[in-house]
Amino acid sequence: MPGSRLIFTGFLLACLTLYAQEPRTQRLNGQVTHQDLAVSDVHVLNLSAGSATITDGSGNFSMMVQAGDTLLFSAVQLRRKSLTVTPEILASQKIVVPLEEYVNELDEVVVRPYNLSGDIGRDIAQMPGTKVLVAATLGLPNAYVKPPTQAERKLFEATSGKGIVPLNPVLNALTGRTRYLKKILATERKYAQTGQVREYYPDSLFVKDLGIPAARIDDFMYYCEVDSLFPKVVGTADRLKIWEFLKGKSRDYRKSNELE
Secondary structure, three states: OHHHHHHHHHHHHHHHHHHHHOOOOEEEEEEEEEOOEEOOOOEEEEOOOOEEEEOOOOOEEEEEEOOOOEEEEEEOOEEEEEEEOOHHHHHOOOEEEEOOEOOOOOOOOOOOHHHOOOOHHHHHHHOOOOOOOOOOOOOOOOOOOOOOOHHHHHHHHHHOOOOOOOHHHHHHHHHOHHHHHHHHHHHHHHHHHHHHHHHHOOHHHHHHOOOOOHHHHHHHHHHHHOOOOHHHHHHOOOHHHHHHHHHHHHHHHHHHOOOO
């Protein structure tokens, strides 16, 4: 019947449109260089997909990606570099990723605003009384609510729905999308924890107390990050416990890298 054919044709076109819009995963080949020379043993992390690889002796790497993924390149004595996968990158047969040398040129400087002395009682008494105008001081609703990240929003959309029997969570569970989004969120949170730890302590403590060269702090943090105990320890927000964990890992790191 003409009407049935028209409905079927419309349904087929809708399916093809949805398929075309769905991000496609494909293999990306590339090479990491520094001053036009290939760099081996560079960690290449796909923060969006939660996967990782390492460059070979010729600086080459290969991994599965899709448009919008964020790649992180980390190597000893080289500055970390993030790269967003664009359609143009996917269309290229091979990309070249140049890294810059990490140079710690400035000594650590401690700034004391308002001429603080370190005595809490004395410093509070001489602090200026100007009220800071932010959402909390203005009494706005949800002032202390932390906005969700993109990964958290995607996971919420995938696991929620309306109706007597919500289809969205069921379909995403069957296709593996929910598991995939949970993996992305876990990777995002672990990387955020690493950044949080770096903010807790100045680089000088890593160098003087842990014996980690300044140029290798990023690599040391990656070494800690892959430890299964890392999320639990950082999650306590106890800086003393975190520091004790870092001290233990620093001994193993120095020994395995012959830094003793």
